[in-house]
Amino acid sequence: xxxxxxxxxxxxxxxxxxxxxxxxxxxxxxxxxxxxxxxxxxxxxxxxxxxxxxxxxxxxxxxxxxxxxxxxxxxxxxxxxxxxxxxxxxxxxxxxxxxxxxxxxxxxxxxxxxxxxxxxxxxxxxxxxxxxxxxxxxxxxxxxxxxxxxxxxxxxxxxxxxxxxxxxxxxxxxxxxxxxxxxxxxxxxxxxxxxxxxxxxxxxxxxxxxxxxxxxxxxxxxxxxxxxxxxxxxxxxxxxxxxxxxxxxxxxxxxxxxxxxxxxxxxxxxxxxxxxxxxxxx
Amino acid sequence: xxxxxxxxxxxxxxxxxxxxxxxxxxxxxxxxxxxxxxxxxxxxxxxxxxxxxxxxxxxxxxxxxxxxxxxxxxxxxxxxxxxxxxxxxxxxxxxxxxxxxxxxxxxxxxxxxxxxxxxxxxx
Numbered sequence: 001x002x003x004x005x006x007x008x009x010x011x012x013x014x015x016x017x018x019x020x021x022x023x024x025x026x027x028x029x030x031x032x033x034x035x036x037x038x039x040x041x042x043x044x045x046x047x048x049x050x051x052x053x054x055x056x057x058x059x060x061x062x063x064x065x066x067x068x069x070x071x072x073x074x075x076x077x078x079x080x081x082x083x084x085x086x087x088x089x090x091x092x093x094x095x096x097x098x099x100x101x102x103x104x105x106x107x108x109x110x111x112x113x114x115x116x117x118x119x120x121x122x123x124x125x126x127x128x129x130x131x132x133x134x135x136x137x138x139x140x141x142x143x144x145x146x147x148x149x150x151x152x153x154x155x156x157x158x159x160x161x162x163x164x165x166x167x168x169x170x171x172x173x174x175x176x177x178x179x180x181x182x183x184x185x186x187x188x189x190x191x192x193x194x195x196x197x198x199x200x201x202x203x204x205x206x207x208x209x210x211x212x213x214x215x216x217x218x219x220x221x222x223x224x225x226x227x228x229x230x231x232x233x234x235x236x237x238x239x240x241x242x243x244x245x246x247x248x249x250x251x252x253x254x255x256x257x258x259x260x261x262x263x264x265x266x267x268x269x270x271x272x273x274x275x276x277x278x279x280x281x282x
Numbered sequence: 283x284x285x286x287x288x289x290x291x292x293x294x295x296x297x298x299x300x301x302x303x304x305x306x307x308x309x310x311x312x313x314x315x316x317x318x319x320x321x322x323x324x325x326x327x328x329x330x331x332x333x334x335x336x337x338x339x340x341x342x343x344x345x346x347x348x349x350x351x352x353x354x355x356x357x358x359x360x361x362x363x364x365x366x367x368x369x370x371x372x373x374x375x376x377x378x379x380x381x382x383x384x385x386x387x388x389x390x391x392x393x394x395x396x397x398x399x400x401x402x403x404x405x
Binding site for chain 2: 073076080081082083085086087088090092094097
């Protein structure tokens, strides 16, 4: 079972929900936490894993052998991202624009281009509370393309574990990369106009991906009228409401998970997992 | 010698487009024959790397000098590596900028004077 925790808007509580699920399940199941929010991973702040391995993650970018190059310009012509420019006697490359499609070295008639590794970030792994296998990615500052690193985190999925993905916010390539392939997607929102607006975008995204989903309302005011209306209109169930709670906020500010402040809510997260499972397998 | 001027339209009386990578047209002038041609900038509609694409096009056409407003770091790297001279002519008409270039009255640029993606703003 692989559940992604996503949201259109940032700061709605993806990590709060993902961490709570992991901690609630850790009592009874083998749990894996995959933090795919590689631009700003923060699951480790709450789960405090002991990180045991750290590996660089690289992507292939073109390297030019100027002695073989005839400056024909074919590579610059086919590059959709303009990561190469060919001048009369030299080739300039812009690795930060390269999407690693491999087209340039495939089509180079002189075999003057070869793939070279460019480090984009790090994958770190370890254990949290002995029972939660923890993996996250950290994108290097200045790198704009995160999906290959998200892929590297997802590749570490353990079969048989209850796996939880903490996805990046938004609905663009990184969010899609994180969510695709999951059995179910929890869409975390908040009862504000911004939360609702971006919930709709996220719901469209998972629908397009063909992934079943449900809503978690964080900082619920108890009524959540607009989210309710959206839920009815869209046919997406509200699976959990997390009340606006000062104690949870105070714990969060100290780097403590929600369940440390409200241990009695553990049952609610176990019930949430069961609901996800039921819908996913239906 | 060919000179390219970033332009918002095909009208030489319009002001020089301050954006290099994202301008709509380039006025390409063959100074030896006083021959004017307006070409669409392939970078105008580019998903990314607009400045590089625009610069590559001008390199291919044998342009030796560029008159514009602002140039980002990637476009400047391509233009400079190709030995193309850069000049700024903000606020002047395309025609006037060309005349001032011929009279050596334009300020030369030694490198980028804009942040990456600056030309996307205000579209």
